[in-house]
Amino acid sequence: MKRTIILLTASFITISAFSQQFACKQDTVHFYQTNYRGKLSWQKSENGTDWSQLPGSQSDTLMVVATSPAYYRTEVIEGLCKPYYSDIIHLIVNQLPTITLTLKDSVCLNETPFVLDGGVPSGGSYWGNGVIDGKFSPAFAGAGEHKVYYRYSDSQTGCADTAYAFITVSPVTNHAQAGNDLTFVPADSVLLDANIPENGIGTWTVINGSNGHFSDIHSPKAWFLKDSNNLDFTLRWSISGNCGNSSDDVAITFFPLSKNPCPNAPTVTDADGNVYPTIQIGDQCWMGKNLNVGRFVTSTVSNTVHSDLTNNNIIERYCFDNKVENCKLYGGLYDWNEAMNYSEVENTQGICPEGWHIPGNGDWANLNDFFKTFTAGELLKVGGSSGFEGYFAGDRHAMGEFYSMDASGFWWQSASYIYDNIDEGYLREIEACNGNLTRTHFPKKTGLSVRCIKNN
Numbered sequence: 001m002k003r004t005i006i007l008l009t010a011s012f013i014t015i016s017a018f019s020q021q022f023a024c025k026q027d028t029v030h031f032y033q034t035n036y037r038g039k040l041s042w043q044k045s046e047n048g049t050d051w052s053q054l055p056g057s058q059s060d061t062l063m064v065v066a067t068s069p070a071y072y073r074t075e076v077i078e079g080l081c082k083p084y085y086s087d088i089i090h091l092i093v094n095q096l097p098t099i100t101l102t103l104k105d106s107v108c109l110n111e112t113p114f115v116l117d118g119g120v121p122s123g124g125s126y127w128g129n130g131v132i133d134g135k136f137s138p139a140f141a142g143a144g145e146h147k148v149y150y151r152y153s154d155s156q157t158g159c160a161d162t163a164y165a166f167i168t169v170s171p172v173t174n175h176a177q178a179g180n181d182l183t184f185v186p187a188d189s190v191l192l193d194a195n196i197p198e199n200g201i202g203t204w205t206v207i208n209g210s211n212g213h214f215s216d217i218h219s220p221k222a223w224f225l226k227d228s229n230n231l232d233f234t235l236r237w238s239i240s241g242n243c244g245n246s247s248d249d250v251a252i253t254f255f256p257l258s259k260n261p262c263p264n265a266p267t268v269t270d271a272d273g274n275v276y277p278t279i280q281i282g283d284q285c286w287m288g289k290n291l292n293v294g295r296f297v298t299s300t301v302s303n304t305v306h307s308d309l310t311n312n313n314i315i316e317r318y319c320f321d322n323k324v325e326n327c328k329l330y331g332g333l334y335d336w337n338e339a340m341n342y343s344e345v346e347n348t349q350g351i352c353p354e355g356w357h358i359p360g361n362g363d364w365a366n367l368n369d370f371f372k373t374f375t376a377g378e379l380l381k382v383g384g385s386s387g388f389e390g391y392f393a394g395d396r397h398a399m400g401e402f403y404s405m406d407a408s409g410f411w412w413q414s415a416s417y418i419y420d421n422i423d424e425g426y427l428r429e430i431e432a433c434n435g436n437l438t439r440t441h442f443p444k445k446t447g448l449s450v451r452c453i454k455n456n
Contacts, residue, residue: 020090023066024159031062031072033086038078045071048088066093094157097121101150101163103136108243110172113137116148119163124152128164136167143171173244174198178237181251184275186267190252192235194220200241207249209233226254258288259387265454270353271315278454279387282370284363285454288389290331290411293351294338298322299447301400307445308400309338315351318396318447320405330393330405333447336425339412346414352452358414359453361439364428368437378435381409390430396447407432410448417441 023029033040042057048071054062062072074086102118113135116126126134128148130141136148145168153160179193194202197220204217204224211228224235231254238247255275257266262278262285269275270293277288294315297308299322309316317332319325339358340350350358359367368376371386380388394405404410413426424441427448431438442448 019087020092022092022094022157024094024157025066025096027066029064029066029091031064031089033060033074036060036074036076036086038076038081040074040076043073043075043085045073047071048090064091066091069093094154094159096159096161097152097154097157099124099150099152099161099163101148101165103148103165103167105166106168106170106242107136107138108170108172109138109143110243111138113140116150118165119150119152121152124150126150130167130169138169141167141169143169145169170241170243171199173200173239173241173246176202176237176239176246176248178235178248178250183251183253184255185252186255186257186275186277188254188257189223189225190254192220192222192224192237192250194237194248194250196220197239197241199243200239200245202237202239205236205238207234207236209252224252229256231256258389261288262454268353268356268452268454271351279389281367281386281388284367284370286359286367286388287356287452288387290391290393291334291351291450291452292327292331293317294332294334296324296327299396299400299402303399305398305443305445306400307335307337309335311337311342315341320394320396320402322402330391331449333393333396334412334450335447336412336442336444339448339450340414344416348414350414350452351450356452356454358412359451360414361426363453364413364437364439375435376437377430380430380437381432391449392430392432393449395442398443398445410442411451412448413439416444 040058040060042054042062043051044054045051069092071088071090073088075083077083100120115135126148129146130136131148132140145166147164148167149162149164151160151162177195182190202218202220204214204222206212209232210230212224212226212233215223233252234249235252236247236249256277258277258279260280262280265278265285267275268278268287272293274292279286279288294317296319297316299308299318316338317334319327319332320330340348347357347360352358371379378384379386380390382389382391390409392406392409394403395410396402409430411428413428415426417424417426425444426439426441429438429440
């Protein structure tokens with residue numbers, strides 16, 4: 001607050017002229033009395049005529065706060081003499097200018113410095129954290145709430161006042177990161193792993209794919225659940241705030257599990273890295289699809305029984321009609337010996353993954369007995385209620401031709417049928433025209449499907 005110092009001179013002559021002094025409202029004004037003898041006291045008048053003593057004002061200095069116009073003088077009494085009085089000061093109080101300051105409520109940390117122009121009347125000066133040469137720099141101020149001041153001085157009265165306002169500098173919204181693509185999800189749901197929003201709100205949306213939902217669309221660690229047979233989704237994680245928007249996508253590919261996956265083993269992986277669903281039927285754990293491991297070999301047609309697969313420590317397979325795309329759906333076709341990895345032992349691992357084996361007679365018998373008589377074949381077919389999904393993948397005849405596609409499905413059994421000079425392999429057959437699971441035997445150089453079963 002402004003200070004005004006006024007010197008009073010003691011006078012033995014009362015004068016009618018007044019010395020005028022000016023102050024601004026709420027200024028602190030000091031009066032000083034010099035060169036006097038005797039007992040001094042200060043007096044005040046509202047009109048310059050009627051005077052009253054100011055209590056407690058017997059020193060040579062008087063301090064007042066300027067609130068309204070008034071007259072001031074001192075009275076000095078020395079001994080029995082008459083009192084004498086100082087010059088009279090007429091203190092005139094000028095009103096402070098009315099100052100207002102309007103600023104942006106909120107700005108972003110990355111905004112460029114901007115000119116401050118919200119002070120009224122114009123022509124004053126600004127200061128405060130982040131204010132440089134009449135501009136406000138959000139980056140210099142930093143994130144948080146900042147008090148900015150504006151001061152204006154009236155050129156006629158010299159009175160000045162200050163207004164202030166707050167500017168909140170908001171941090172910049174962080175860049176969205178949806179997480180790594182998930183190209184193999186062996187379940188019906190997946191836990192997402194996006195980054196935590198900073199200075200914004202995160203939201204999940206489905207960009208590609210249908211019939212899926214989030215446990216919480218605003219949680220970066222939300223669960224996403226697929227609600228149908230659709231397996232491929234693109235999900236978007238967006239972070240939106242006052243200071244920016246950002247989004248990132250993640251691709252999700254679900255692996256189709258069977259209707260009843262094996263406990264603790266919902267999938268199994270072969271030597272080539274191919275993944276298969278598993279199916280629990282009774283106390284047995286089966287592959288949910290035909291095996292499709294090995295290098296493709298072309299089947300050649302001959303007028304003699306032969307194999308185009310060899311015992312060379314490399315797993316080999318046929319594909320129906322010599323088309324590799326048929327193996328993708330129906331699996332490979334294998335000679336009995338190739339399927340057994342050239343072993344003669346029943347229930348051997350063969351070309352199955354570790355911990356699994358080529359099913360023996362007992363394995364197939366137990367599977368057949370799990371269902372009502374003469375219904376196993378019907379229930380094990382593609383679309384059957386068992387979930388086994390047995391395709392009618394046909395066979396590669398021992399002379400090299402292909403037969404029975406979409407009519408029959410054949411699976412090797414790890415046991416040999418030996419009679420006189422006959423040495424053939426046992427197999428199980430499902431036919432489109434009936435509901436049986438039939439046991440029969442074919443020459444071992446026939447190419448059939450393989451289903452592995454998990455070891456007990």
